[in-house]
Amino acid sequence: MDRYLLISADCHAGPLPDQMRSYIDPGYRERFDQWVADVDGLMARKAEHTGAAIYGAEALGDFEQQDAIVHGGMDGAWDSKRRLAELDQDGIVAEVIFPGGSLQTCSPFGAGLMTYQYEQPADVWWEGCRSYNRWLADFCHETPGRRAGVGLIAIDDVEQAVNEVEWLRRNDVFGGIVLPVDTNGHPYYNHPRYEPLWSVCEDLEMPVHTHSGWTPNYGNLPGSLGIFLYEIGWYAHRPFHHLIWSGAFERHPKLNFVMTEQGATWVVPALEQLDSQYELPMFSHMRRELPRKPSEYFASNGYIGAAFLDGDAATARYDIGVDKLMWGSDYPHMEGTWPHTAEQLESTLGAVPRDEVIQILGTTAASVYGFDVDKLSKLAAEIGPKTTSIGA
Amino acid sequence: MERHLVISSDCHAGLPPGGYREYLDPKFRDAFDVALKQQIAMTEEMEQHFLVKDINEQWRDGHEYLLTGAWDHDARLKVLDGDGIAGEVIFPDGITEMNAPPFGAGIGLTPRGATHDLQWAGARAHNRWLAEFVQMAPERREGVAVVPATWDVDEAVEEVRWARRNGLGSIMIPVMWGDHAPYHHPCYQPLWAACQELDVVVHFHSGPAESEQYFGSWPPDPGAETLRGAMGIYVSEVAWFVARPLTFLIWGGIFEDFPQLKVAITEGTAMWAPSYLELLDQRASSHAGSAKLGDFTSHLSLKPSEYFARNIRIGAMVHPREMELRKEIGVGCLMWGSDYPHPEGSWPETENRMNASFTGAPEPDTAAILGGNAAEWYGFDADALRAVADRIGPEKQALQA
Numbered sequence: 001m002d003r004y005l006l007i008s009a010d011c012h013a014g015p016l017p018d019q020m021r022s023y024i025d026p027g028y029r030e031r032f033d034q035w036v037a038d039v040d041g042l043m044a045r046k047a048e049h050t051g052a053a054i055y056g057a058e059a060l061g062d063f064e065q066q067d068a069i070v071h072g073g074m075d076g077a078w079d080s081k082r083r084l085a086e087l088d089q090d091g092i093v094a095e096v097i098f099p100g101g102s103l104q105t106c107s108p109f110g111a112g113l114m115t116y117q118y119e120q121p122a123d124v125w126w127e128g129c130r131s132y133n134r135w136l137a138d139f140c141h142e143t144p145g146r147r148a149g150v151g152l153i154a155i156d157d158v159e160q161a162v163n164e165v166e167w168l169r170r171n172d173v174f175g176g177i178v179l180p181v182d183t184n185g186h187p188y189y190n191h192p193r194y195e196p197l198w199s200v201c202e203d204l205e206m207p208v209h210t211h212s213g214w215t216p217n218y219g220n221l222p223g224s225l226g227i228f229l230y231e232i233g234w235y236a237h238r239p240f241h242h243l244i245w246s247g248a249f250e251r252h253p254k255l256n257f258v259m260t261e262q263g264a265t266w267v268v269p270a271l272e273q274l275d276s277q278y279e280l281p282m283f284s285h286m287r288r289e290l291p292r293k294p295s296e297y298f299a300s301n302g303y304i305g306a307a308f309l310d311g312d313a314a315t316a317r318y319d320i321g322v323d324k325l326m327w328g329s330d331y332p333h334m335e336g337t338w339p340h341t342a343e344q345l346e347s348t349l350g351a352v353p354r355d356e357v358i359q360i361l362g363t364t365a366a367s368v369y370g371f372d373v374d375k376l377s378k379l380a381a382e383i384g385p386k387t388t389s390i391g392a
Numbered sequence: 393m394e395r396h397l398v399i400s401s402d403c404h405a406g407l408p409p410g411g412y413r414e415y416l417d418p419k420f421r422d423a424f425d426v427a428l429k430q431q432i433a434m435t436e437e438m439e440q441h442f443l444v445k446d447i448n449e450q451w452r453d454g455h456e457y458l459l460t461g462a463w464d465h466d467a468r469l470k471v472l473d474g475d476g477i478a479g480e481v482i483f484p485d486g487i488t489e490m491n492a493p494p495f496g497a498g499i500g501l502t503p504r505g506a507t508h509d510l511q512w513a514g515a516r517a518h519n520r521w522l523a524e525f526v527q528m529a530p531e532r533r534e535g536v537a538v539v540p541a542t543w544d545v546d547e548a549v550e551e552v553r554w555a556r557r558n559g560l561g562s563i564m565i566p567v568m569w570g571d572h573a574p575y576h577h578p579c580y581q582p583l584w585a586a587c588q589e590l591d592v593v594v595h596f597h598s599g600p601a602e603s604e605q606y607f608g609s610w611p612p613d614p615g616a617e618t619l620r621g622a623m624g625i626y627v628s629e630v631a632w633f634v635a636r637p638l639t640f641l642i643w644g645g646i647f648e649d650f651p652q653l654k655v656a657i658t659e660g661t662a663m664w665a666p667s668y669l670e671l672l673d674q675r676a677s678s679h680a681g682s683a684k685l686g687d688f689t690s691h692l693s694l695k696p697s698e699y700f701a702r703n704i705r706i707g708a709m710v711h712p713r714e715m716e717l718r719k720e721i722g723v724g725c726l727m728w729g730s731d732y733p734h735p736e737g738s739w740p741e742t743e744n745r746m747n748a749s750f751t752g753a754p755e756p757d758t759a760a761i762l763g764g765n766a767a768e769w770y771g772f773d774a775d776a777l778r779a780v781a782d783r784i785g786p787e788k789q790a791l792q793a
Binding site (some may be wrong): 092190193219221222223225230234242244265266268273276280282290 | 444574576602605608620625627628629636639640642645666667672674676689691714736
């Protein structure tokens with residue numbers, strides 16, 4: 001084999017507002033139109049969140065001047081054919097799709113990676129999730145087997161969330177679900193109310209994800225962006241603590257929990273700290289209920305998605321576990337590797353032995369998401385990045 | 393025989409709950425009488441609820457007199473001398489939960505669920521008592537005044553001035569601000585200015601966290617079952633919440649505006665510091681991951697880790713692993729603490745704990761972490777403390793490999 005099987009465990013897509021509209025339940029269309037038109041409301045919510053615009057004009061300007069952007073490469077956020085072309089040229093045979101395509105695309109009623117960032121009725125959040133999932137199913141079916149869509153759920157009604165996971169699986173949206181980082185005033189994830197959700201995800205082999213997105217509101221104040229940037233990762237892996245300590249992985253040993261686009265270097269010190277707390281003499285009663293150390297649950301149930309946006313994870317890979325790490329391009333976001341994936345991989349993974357590169361770039365994701373490796377290998381033999389140029 | 397000068401950067405003291413009555417502004421005494429019964433009942437309820445009653449009683453068994461050092465001058469000196477501790481930094485809440493100042497003005501200080509006037513009254517009652525307690529051995533005691541700063545900043549500034557006038561060189565402010573302004577808000581500028589001007593150290597002490605989420609309700613409903621894993625989640629997250637204000641102070645440019653401001657993070661362990669600083673520095677440097685973000689660094693002239701080294705100290709038990717990480721944390725930033733009289737602290741096993749962490753370490757590092765750093769940071773009278781240490785401090789030779 002002279003080419004790698006390259007699977008991106010972190011890509012983003014979403015429809016344009018006009019495309020979205022037809023997926024919205026007719027009863028919510030008027031509300032949707034108002035929501036799309038409410039530019040002032042959007043700006044007000046942003047100001048409450050981190051103050052100034054998150055996207056810096058300078059960086060955005062440089063990014064938009066790149067050839068790939070000028071020539072419409074970001075349109076793949078919603079345009080299926082264009083997306084295939086962009087992924088092909090980047091050497092990617094399959095991808096895991098999260099919401100949040102580009103500045104042009106639409107997260108209906110704000111449902112997506114920042115679900116519950118502001119207040120609105122629970123049924124509106126739910127409709128946002130449902131309509132996105134309907135669009136996602138169609139988008140994934142455009143090229144069967146290459147797109148693992150990650151569906152959205154709201155957790156105001158857990159039974160509804162369970163039904164939605166079943167709907168996603170039935171409709172071959174097999175990437176799993178995004179777990180909202182915030183719980184909208186409901187109990188957090190150690191609460192038994194979520195038990196049916198863990199069960200259905202385990203039974204149907206649907207990985208549960210957290211992805212950077214939701215944070216508290218920091219207001220329009222000096223330093224808010226920096227604070228946001230530091231804290232966003234911690235809030236995203238926070239549900240994982242709750243599942244560990246509440247014994248969810250003990251009761252659901254096959255449940256896969258993937259933490260995507262939140263870095264990887266935090267894993268080792270965080271697990272070290274969790275383990276040391278687990279071993280405190282005064283908590284012996286806790287150990288009776290939880291037979292394994294937190295780091296052991298990470299080893300059996302945890303994964304890191306999009307770990308290689310920088311080189312740090314490569315150096316820490318043995319401490320984290322080579323089989324825990326999945327690469328991601330983050331297409332079409334500007335902080336990702338597109339459209340220079342091969343060059344980026346060359347520099348980030350240059351010193352990593354090839355058998356490890358194979359795992360990190362593709363086979364781990366194939367097994368977590370259930371991609372058909374035989375089928376994808378044929379395509380990889382044509383478009384995958386050359387093994388001679390990446391890895392040691 | 394040479395001895396180490398040891399300062400515990402984390403000790404606790406407070407009156408038995410009823411004792412605060414005479415220190416309280418008389419107009420709040422009726423409310424106090426009502427609240428006292430509830431507070432005592434809740435303490436008992438908590439012990440039952442968390443199944444720690446037996447553990448606590450077992451631990452206290454035989455130490456009854458020495459635990460009165462939570463408020464008794466002579467007993468306290470006896471304990472500290474026995475532990476080899478010359479100086480100490482004193483936070484509220486003596487024996488865990490049994491000596492908390494009234495109206496939520498203790499270690500769990502947060503405006504959530506509290507009342508402005510009452511919480512301030514509770515804080516002032518404790519501060520009045522603490523000022524007297526410190527004066528009984530001023531060279532050995534650094535008192536931490538309780539300042540519920542988020543209600544009204546002018547009130548907080550006044551209390552800082554009162555504290556300094558009355559021999560208290562430290563304050564603690566809420567770790568969690570609830571619905572009030574977070575610490576990068578400009579409204580706090582007068583507070584930082586006063587603390588810098590008067591050389592008053594600002595503390596965040598471990599305690600508050602999202603307890604309601606972990607336990608299902610907080611305080612726990614008497615009849616309700618505790619949620620699975622609640623205590624594990626609490627001990628994991630409490631260390632994050634105690635350090636969280638740092639993120640707001642660093643990015644908010646507070647240390648840029650107040651370069652001599654001193655902040656200490658206490659009892660939140662120290663293990664988080666290396667990866668925290670690495671991440672902040674990475675976020676502050678030009679980096680692909682932050683390319684799409686606007687400017688959030690031009691108001692800062694130093695890297696986050698440089699502010700940390702200059703303006704921040706960590707008070708921790710210094711477990712062996714924390715000692716191993718001392719270079720990454722900063723040898724000059726780490727201050728040992730015994731946590732007396734709390735059951736999770738080192739007393740009455742202080743000597744063994746010290747041996748486990750410090751035996752074989754380079755002597756200058758041990759000296760700095762056990763006492764040198766705190767002596768400088770808090771401005772203890774070095775000569776006076778040295779005289780005490782020469783009498784009671786742990787022998788240097790004993791900590792050599």
